[in-house]
Amino acid sequence: MKIGLIGLSGVGKTTIFNLLANTKAATGAYGAKDVNVGMAKVPDKRMDFLVGLYEPRKVSFAQIEFIDIAGVVPEGGSRKFLDDVRDCDAIVHVIRAFENPDVPHVANEINPAKDLETVDMELLFADLELIEKRIERIKTGKKVKKEQQEELVLLERLYKHLEAGGDIRQVELTEEEEKQLRAYSFLTEKPKLAVVNVDESQFKNNNYPAKEELIQLCRRKDMPLIEICGQIEAEIGELTEEDKELFMEDLGITETGIERLARAVYEHLVLISFFTVGEDEVKAWTINKGTTAKKAAGKIHSDIERGFIRAEVVKYRDIHELGSMAKVREQGLFRLEGKDYIL
Numbered sequence: 001m002k003i004g005l006i007g008l009s010g011v012g013k014t015t016i017f018n019l020l021a022n023t024k025a026a027t028g029a030y031g032a033k034d035v036n037v038g039m040a041k042v043p044d045k046r047m048d049f050l051v052g053l054y055e056p057r058k059v060s061f062a063q064i065e066f067i068d069i070a071g072v073v074p075e076g077g078s079r080k081f082l083d084d085v086r087d088c089d090a091i092v093h094v095i096r097a098f099e100n101p102d103v104p105h106v107a108n109e110i111n112p113a114k115d116l117e118t119v120d121m122e123l124l125f126a127d128l129e130l131i132e133k134r135i136e137r138i139k140t141g142k143k144v145k146k147e148q149q150e151e152l153v154l155l156e157r158l159y160k161h162l163e164a165g166g167d168i169r170q171v172e173l174t175e176e177e178e179k180q181l182r183a184y185s186f187l188t189e190k191p192k193l194a195v196v197n198v199d200e201s202q203f204k205n206n207n208y209p210a211k212e213e214l215i216q217l218c219r220r221k222d223m224p225l226i227e228i229c230g231q232i233e234a235e236i237g238e239l240t241e242e243d244k245e246l247f248m249e250d251l252g253i254t255e256t257g258i259e260r261l262a263r264a265v266y267e268h269l270v271l272i273s274f275f276t277v278g279e280d281e282v283k284a285w286t287i288n289k290g291t292t293a294k295k296a297a298g299k300i301h302s303d304i305e306r307g308f309i310r311a312e313v314v315k316y317r318d319i320h321e322l323g324s325m326a327k328v329r330e331q332g333l334f335r336l337e338g339k340d341y342i343l
Contacts, residue, residue, distance in 0.1 A: 001286075002065050003265055004088030006081075008115055009071030010103050011096035012197040012230040017068035019233050019258045025068060035084055036068035042266050042273070042284070043259040046316050050275060050282045053324070060283040062273045064265060066092075071106075072119055082126045082187065090191040090269055092261070093119060093223075097208035098199035098231070112196050113213040120221075123187040124162055130184060131159045151180055162188065170222055191268055194218050194225045195261060203229040226264055228257035274343050275316070276300065287343065294339035313337045 007013045014027045014036065021038025042062040051059050069084045085091065095112040096105065107115070135155055138148050154177055161171055167188035173181070181189065194214075202208040218225040236244055236256055248254065266286075273284040274296055285299045293313070298305030318333045319325060328334050 001090065001269060001271070002067055002088045003090050003092055004067045004069050004085050005092050005094055006069050006085060006119060007071060007094035008096070008119060009106050011071065011094050011115070012098065013071060013094040014068050015230045015234060016094055016195065016197065016228065016258070016261075017066055019230070019237055020066050020262060035070065038066055038068075039063045040066050040262050042262050042286075043255070044263075044273060044284060046273075046275070046320075047282065047284055049320055050277050053319075054277050054279060054282055056277075056279055056282045058281040058283075060281060062266070062271075062284040062286045064262065072122060078122055082122070085123065085187055085190075086185050088190065090265065091187075091193070092265060093192060093194045095194060095196045095214070097196050097202055097211075098229075099201075100199070110209050112208065113210040113217050116194060116214065116217060120167075120188075124165070124167070127168060127186045127188050128159065128162050130186070131155050131162070134184075135159070154180060158186075167192075167221060192221075192223050193261075193264060193268055194223050196225065196227050197230050198227055200229060200231055203227070203232060224264055224268060226257065226261055228261060233258050272343070291343055292339060293337055293341040293343060296343050308339050310336045310338055311341065313341065 005013050005017050012027075014025050017023070017036055017038065018025055018027070020040040021036075022040075023036070023038045025036040025038075040063060042064060044061065047059070047061055067084070067088060069088075070081060072078055072081055093116065095115050097110060097112045099110060107118075135152060138144060138152050138155075141148070144152070158168055158171060162168070168181075168186045169189050169191065196208065196214060198208050215225060232251070233256055236247060239247055248256070270289045271286055272289050272291075273286060276283050276285065285296065287296050287299060293311040294305055294308045297308050297311065313335050314325065314328055314333065318331070319328050322328050322331065322333075325334070
């Protein structure tokens, strides 16, 4: 899964990328052409418990690949930006609310709701252009086949929805229609979250410009909204674990915004983790929700999937409540499940 971080230039996008991927990519590069790529750990308290229980030699958290895409400069040309976004499986849109006279806003105005719409229009117009060209090719062809006629009806329905300001991901599609659209990789069809980057004062006051307008806009677009203070997150990232706990306690928070973001992306993509445990390694494996035991086994190794007979399964809540695998067995909660068992 490739998750693209997008937004206007100067919104703190690369700062958030560095915190997610624990890297030190250069910030403040307006109009930069290259993308930054890094892996982010998905925090999971279940992993913390299992690591404490087994004390393994190796720990492997679930990870997500994030791509920091160069910021959009209004009216500055965006073909590469659109190509980079098209290569992603999902989008995290970073929006600026923070005030900083040393980093002027590209539009000279702090308005998160307006910024969200500005970038969204880039994506929407790109999808409209793609549909227009395909409709024209179908209509000017020598003969319109039955499947092309069905495709034409679908494309015209999507075009009308986009013209009204909607996103393709909001359109209800049949399984057959979803198959028809796979070749297009529409930008407004991709799962999307919004992150508003606030400053320390806005974070403490729980308020920023156009906040209610932004909330309502995200609600209309069925888009989760997360508030993060990049400035505070960067400070937390520099602290020891002990100082980090004290600092967060002073702020009245139990987890960082970066942790909330990583987990929200994971959940929004309908991903879950299953765990393999032992003294050698405790590892989280990423699968789509609804995956069978046999398919999940293939994540570990293709040979295990091919030779799959059954899986030894323990529910996390049982081992957490009882405290050991031995007690789980004593209670008869250690089970054998077949290939069709849903993890």
